[in-house]
Amino acid sequence: SIVVNHSERSLIFADLTPQEYQLVRNYMWGQADLKISHAATARTSENFIFLIDLLLPKKADALLYLDAKGPKPPREATVVVFFGERGYLKEYVVGPLSGDMRHRDVTKEKYKLPSLPFTARPVTIGEYVQLFTFLYNEVFRKLETELKESFGYIPNQRNLNAFEGMPRGVTAGDRKTWLSFFRDYSGMYIHPVGFEVLINHEDKNSSNWKVEKLLYNGEYFDSINSFKRSYAASRLNKIVFKDISNYASLKPRRRPTGLGPQQYYVQGKRFSVRNNQVIYLDWNFAFGLSSLTGMRVFDVRFKGERIAYELSVQEAMSVYGSITPGMILTKFLDSSIGIGRFAHELVRGVDCPYLATYVDVYRYIDTNVTQRYRNAICVFEHDTGRPLRRHFSDFFHNSYGGLANSALYFRTITAIGNYDYIWDFIFYQSGSVEARVHATGYISSSFKVDGSLKFGHQVAENVLGNIHTHFVNFKVDLDILGVKNVFQTKDMVFEEVPLPWMPQRKAKIPHLVENQIRMERDGALRYDSKMPRYLHVASNQTNCWGHQRSYKLQVVSFAGDHLPESEPEEKSMSWARYKVAITKHKDEEQTSSSLYSQNYMWDPVVDFSKYIEDNEVIDNEDLVAWVTAGFLHIPHAEDIPNTVTVGNGGGVLLRPHNYFDEDPSIHSPDGVYFNPG
Amino acid sequence: SIVVNHSERSLIFADLTPQEYQLVRNYMWGQADLKISHAATARTSENFIFLIDLLLPKKADALLYLDAKGPKPPREATVVVFFGERGYLKEYVVGPLSGDMRHRDVTKEKYKLPSLPFTARPVTIGEYVQLFTFLYNEVFRKLETELKESFGYIPNQRNLNAFEGMPRGVTAGDRKTWLSFFRDYSGMYIHPVGFEVLINHEDKNSSNWKVEKLLYNGEYFDSINSFKRSYAASRLNKIVFKDISNYASLKPRRRPTGLGPQQYYVQGKRFSVRNNQVIYLDWNFAFGLSSLTGMRVFDVRFKGERIAYELSVQEAMSVYGSITPGMILTKFLDSSIGIGRFAHELVRGVDCPYLATYVDVYRYIDTNVTQRYRNAICVFEHDTGRPLRRHFSDFFHNSYGGLANSALYFRTITAIGNYDYIWDFIFYQSGSVEARVHATGYISSSFKVDGSLKFGHQVAENVLGNIHTHFVNFKVDLDILGVKNVFQTKDMVFEEVPLPWMPQRKAKIPHLVENQIRMERDGALRYDSKMPRYLHVASNQTNCWGHQRSYKLQVVSFAGDHLPESEPEEKSMSWARYKVAITKHKDEEQTSSSLYSQNYMWDPVVDFSKYIEDNEVIDNEDLVAWVTAGFLHIPHAEDIPNTVTVGNGGGVLLRPHNYFDEDPSIHSPDGVYFNPG
Numbered sequence A, B: 001s002i003v004v005n006h007s008e009r010s011l012i013f014a015d016l017t018p019q020e021y022q023l024v025r026n027y028m029w030g031q032a033d034l035k036i037s038h039a040a041t042a043r044t045s046e047n048f049i050f051l052i053d054l055l056l057p058k059k060a061d062a063l064l065y066l067d068a069k070g071p072k073p074p075r076e077a078t079v080v081v082f083f084g085e086r087g088y089l090k091e092y093v094v095g096p097l098s099g100d101m102r103h104r105d106v107t108k109e110k111y112k113l114p115s116l117p118f119t120a121r122p123v124t125i126g127e128y129v130q131l132f133t134f135l136y137n138e139v140f141r142k143l144e145t146e147l148k149e150s151f152g153y154i155p156n157q158r159n160l161n162a163f164e165g166m167p168r169g170v171t172a173g174d175r176k177t178w179l180s181f182f183r184d185y186s187g188m189y190i191h192p193v194g195f196e197v198l199i200n201h202e203d204k205n206s207s208n209w210k211v212e213k214l215l216y217n218g219e220y221f222d223s224i225n226s227f228k229r230s231y232a233a234s235r236l237n238k239i240v241f242k243d244i245s246n247y248a249s250l251k252p253r254r255r256p257t258g259l260g261p262q263q264y265y266v267q268g269k270r271f272s273v274r275n276n277q278v279i280y281l282d283w284n285f286a287f288g289l290s291s292l293t294g295m296r297v298f299d300v301r302f303k304g305e306r307i308a309y310e311l312s313v314q315e316a317m318s319v320y321g322s323i324t325p326g327m328i329l330t331k332f333l334d335s336s337i338g339i340g341r342f343a344h345e346l347v348r349g350v351d352c353p354y355l356a357t358y359v360d361v362y363r364y365i366d367t368n369v370t371q372r373y374r375n376a377i378c379v380f381e382h383d384t385g386r387p388l389r390r391h392f393s394d395f396f397h398n399s400y401g402g403l404a405n406s407a408l409y410f411r412t413i414t415a416i417g418n419y420d421y422i423w424d425f426i427f428y429q430s431g432s433v434e435a436r437v438h439a440t441g442y443i444s445s446s447f448k449v450d451g452s453l454k455f456g457h458q459v460a461e462n463v464l465g466n467i468h469t470h471f472v473n474f475k476v477d478l479d480i481l482g483v484k485n486v487f488q489t490k491d492m493v494f495e496e497v498p499l500p501w502m503p504q505r506k507a508k509i510p511h512l513v514e515n516q517i518r519m520e521r522d523g524a525l526r527y528d529s530k531m532p533r534y535l536h537v538a539s540n541q542t543n544c545w546g547h548q549r550s551y552k553l554q555v556v557s558f559a560g561d562h563l564p565e566s567e568p569e570e571k572s573m574s575w576a577r578y579k580v581a582i583t584k585h586k587d588e589e590q591t592s593s594s595l596y597s598q599n600y601m602w603d604p605v606v607d608f609s610k611y612i613e614d615n616e617v618i619d620n621e622d623l624v625a626w627v628t629a630g631f632l633h634i635p636h637a638e639d640i641p642n643t644v645t646v647g648n649g650g651g652v653l654l655r656p657h658n659y660f661d662e663d664p665s666i667h668s669p670d671g672v673y674f675n676p677g
């Protein structure tokens, strides 16, 4: 393998270490006035540290350190505390982690509110424990006969599993969750049983929680008792339990005897990972994994020159259609649950090649200890199987030149409940970087009732695969030769011109049209509008041919409408309006979504469209591109048991466009050339 | 490696063998009345066999043979004869190749014309020989001083190479070609010297050819003499020759020491190629390579069931913008030059993996002998580096199931002058097939003059990379459970509905909208219109959940306008109007373009839009989908020396959608599953 010189500089972007998490936790526990519970999973009525995560350094400080030998920015942590006792949420900055630690309430500074509404918080493990107890006592215990006859419920086995709809209500402050029930099978998500309950768990004291509605085989009931009476009187359409085999199982149906092609590194690994830094041929970058937003890279350099300050996953959203209440309103915003939080161990030979380098990660979220996730990131070089470039010539000259397309992949896979997203950042020898996501795992489904087929296709007995969208948002903070950049578009138009050698004859000829966009509102390119085909973040510096050096953003997406803006929930996902939106960089606009978006959709603390509303000048400023890709998913039988990745993805490719004076891959050590001997 | 049972059935789609080509050629040579020249490269005034190629069996006959034990369709050949003596073109069918051969003039039957106009033919090697002689005598010899001073021309070395603009004129019957001159370097295409001449070579006798115009450093001249006078009097802006290094060279700039990851087959090859048949896991198909249209597969079956009768490349088109005459009108239609004709030997380790299976092909085109092209097709299995599906579960159940995405690639690469297209048909274990094209090789360029920058970017000293499009057309003859199919669309719309459990509250919910399209004109989906996101070719038969079994067409394309329809050349590329067009299958509508499109653009013998104009019913008929993909190419410095494939491609993915009852990859022998031990 290669021997390279790693540097320490990437460490300013490194996730907190187990020691740092512990330091911060203990510090916070030590603040008597905060009265924080030490419980592993606190009750909703207690004060609880939900999250400790790295506070990213301010960009100016980081650049001073990276580029101008400035001081190393201090390590600091963000701490999210759910104050159950007091009924609100707060965020703190704690630091410096080396030295004399202090904490500072940053809620007002970040959100213009002294504290955040208590119902804006995600549901903690502690709250789930309470919810399941409530469910057991208030629903299952009271309906043992009905559930047994209908769904084969066995009290001691608690063999009905719940899946939640989100958001939890229709207006700010609501915390009423429809729970749908599924057979206790692996792959339960495609085993709905036709029973759903609406639980009001708004109150911080679970003793005040209530069952507000029930749905049984398409029929609504106002209470456990009214359902029981109807059932007993056979005034409803009973579902009769039937044992079925588990079509959701991922067990191979054939004895697994196969083994596809495998890659090996003839020269050993040509990349190196140390701490949170990757070096691969001409590339190097820092990386991290945010518990909330997922994977991210910083200070991405090619041949030593920074191309991107940050490239990160921001959000994954899905909007569902259904006739059943558990899914009719469902709009998942995964970063509120935690995207990086669900980056689990990767399986060698399937998730990543056997020979990949695997990296452990540590997180502190929703429990009172740091958790280690082994092999949750993989880094590998892969031959894409198609030349990066080649030319065969037999006109005038006979020769051949070419280059295999080996690229570096940086990957995590996050399994948030039913769905698995495969996240890739790919670094090519031509100076391009690609951010890619593919969806796999289980679809969400509902028990098929009258009218269901308006919302999807049947995919198993009594099971509807519900129509939904997948939208993901990436943050792309390109810095092209420094932070002062412009946003340009290029396209082609046909213009009629006389032919120069026979001016009486006219023809429509493609012309290049270039534009520079000067204001944020004009640089926010909506999904539903026709947009120029080439989008560039450019420097005012030129390459040797006099053209502005730039990177082009090429979005691959099959998405359409995200949600009508008239819907109150839309503000929580307003980033999805734009295929690409360019904003002026601000440290305060670190993310396009937030931890609180899912449960406070109607009045989100982060509304991305506000980043644009002030319509700042984006001419010669530090620009950030927010890119949305996605697709419409109309489930079909082949989604059983799992959705396949082929065709179910999207992303953005960042390509040099007059950034260099020629294709940098001509300098690759892998080049092949020959002419007739 | 695997042991499989190949069958003979694919042979009805096999390209002609060397013996068959010879048989046909000798038979035609034996027809005294046709007076065909035996010359390797005939003069334009002679009668000449331009092409011998397989005549595909009629589909009905083929299906009878394949499915109903009908007779084997006879082997027949298409023969294209350029009658220089008579000033027209004709096509013959010759056959049966085993038995008593006959020939039949099919020109009228195919094209509704007794013969085709002589200027509709492509330029043969013979005509090029005459053109270069003409050039040498009428241009180079007369301008030795001027060319030497300006471009370093050395008479004995003939070190200026020509590149042609197309079409050759502005109206039917024209054959006036602008030739642009380039330095005699490998990669000449990016070494324009600023000199172009317009040659009228319409007459079949080259003695009547004329130089009609000259362009020198942006200035036009009516004759060699007027140019010479201006030059001598220094009344023009002289270009002074300067020796430069060859920035177009593909020679690695660094010593090639690298070797990226390589794949190997742990279990040997899991696919088998015999004759023109490929078997890979559940897939099998027949293949061929048409000299004109390029690669194609037939009788594509998954688990024994035919999914597609034909999947083939049809055309590759590029429209250029320029201020210079050599490129201002240029619209390349590659199938007129021959796409398959330029499928050359593939380089192991770059063009395809070392361990691929390579197949030789034989062609008879533009010369009097059969030519063998070694290793012009490759077939390989490749791990795409991303799981086909996977799910990790730690909610309620702990388990992991997944499958690496190993797929079979069928590939040719065609280098038509400057550009190389990499053509892939990819067969996935989930029952999907993908047709993909990527562009690489050299861009076309022009000598930079005043006004050039409206048509592209400068990419080297005095060199403009001209703006252009890449459009490719695929024929996709899906047969979903037989030939009687329907065309359906699916999409999502938001509709406002009351929430069932609180009807006073309304919300906009995604609904599934399905449509069936009954007429060809409605099934031709124009590039410039909003179209439903899901397009399906469906059977009226249903899967076990009651849904029509279908394949979905998912087009990946970055194309836009192809050419305004008001332009007279547009009829020759009218297929490019449509992202997807569905027609009723006809043997007479075998291709969307033709050999004669390039040189008779204004009145093409095949105008694809006519296939649709008759607006036939496409409801329960044999349907063919014609798919157009492509992208806009605004050349930039990184196109030097070669365009890279990353981001420069397009294609169509054919995905089962309720075709099966579940994902067939669950039966893959490669499946991986485990739960906690």
Ligand SMILES: [Ca+2]
Residues within 6 Å of the ligand: A520, A583, A584, A610, A611, A612, A613, A614, A615, A616
């Ligand atoms: Ca702003």
Ligand SMILES: [Ca+2]
Residues within 6 Å of the ligand: A309, A477, A478, A479, A480, A483, A485, A585, A622, A623, A624
């Ligand atoms: Ca920036």
Ligand SMILES: [Ca+2]
Residues within 6 Å of the ligand: B520, B583, B584, B610, B611, B612, B613, B614, B615, B616
């Ligand atoms: Ca028709």
Ligand SMILES: [Ca+2]
Residues within 6 Å of the ligand: B309, B477, B478, B479, B480, B483, B485, B585, B622, B623, B624
């Ligand atoms: Ca068909």
Ligand SMILES: [Cu+2]
Residues within 6 Å of the ligand: A439, A443, A468, A469, A470, A633, A643
């Ligand atoms: Cu989905």
Ligand SMILES: [Cu+2]
Residues within 6 Å of the ligand: B439, B443, B468, B469, B470, B633, B643
């Ligand atoms: Cu191009």
